[in-house]
Amino acid sequence: MGFVITLILVGLVLIFAEILLIPGVGVAGILGLLSMGGSCFYAFYEFGNTTGAIITAVNVVLVVALAVWILRAKTWKRMALETNIDSKAVSSEASVLAVGDRGRTLTRLAPMGSARFGDYVIEVKALEGMxxxxxDVEVVLIEDNKIYVKPLFAEY
Known part of the structure; x- marks a missing residue:
């Protein structure tokens, strides 16, 4: 009878682990169900119909009770992370610049590269070409955190 109880406990632990701890594949859940099914089979085989039926009923009750306990809201709240995020992302480089600001390219813009605007080195994109x-460049457009520049003396 100890073997049957061990199979039941192993099955419950594996099902619990599958639902709450191990995301994905389902191997632990399948092994848990096989373990519980094996306990029923072993009980019928070794102890007869009455004991096998009782073990099967106990397995069903235990699996339902485990499912109810796991699916309760309090169980999920205990496992959920409840910290609030109060920080903000680093401000965008685009907020430092405005249309019309002038700077100098540091790298080749093909079509993206770096340019210096005052004390800031910022990634920019050439409006046309390379x-x-x-x-010397001038900011002509700031869109979706992309800064578009044109040569200072170019005609567009």
Whole structure:
């Protein structure tokens, strides 16, 4: 009878682990169900119909009780992370600049590269074509955190 109880407990632990601890594949859940089914089979085989029926009924009650306990809201609340995020993301580089600001390219803009605007080195995108390093540029558009520049003396 100890073997049957061990199979039942192992099955319950594996089902519990499958639902709450191990996301994904379902191997633990399948092994848990096989363990519980094995306990029923072993009880019928070794102890007869009456004991097998009782073990089967106990297994069903235990699985239902485990499912109810796991699916209660309090169980999930105990396992959920309840910290609030009060920090903010680093401010965008685009907030430092405005349309019309002037700077100088540090790298080749093909079409993206770096440019210096005052004390800030910012990634920018050439509005058209490519620009060489050390070219004076002007911000013409800031859109979706992308900064578009054109050569300072270009006609567009």
């Amino acid at each position: 620009l060489d390093p050390n070219v």
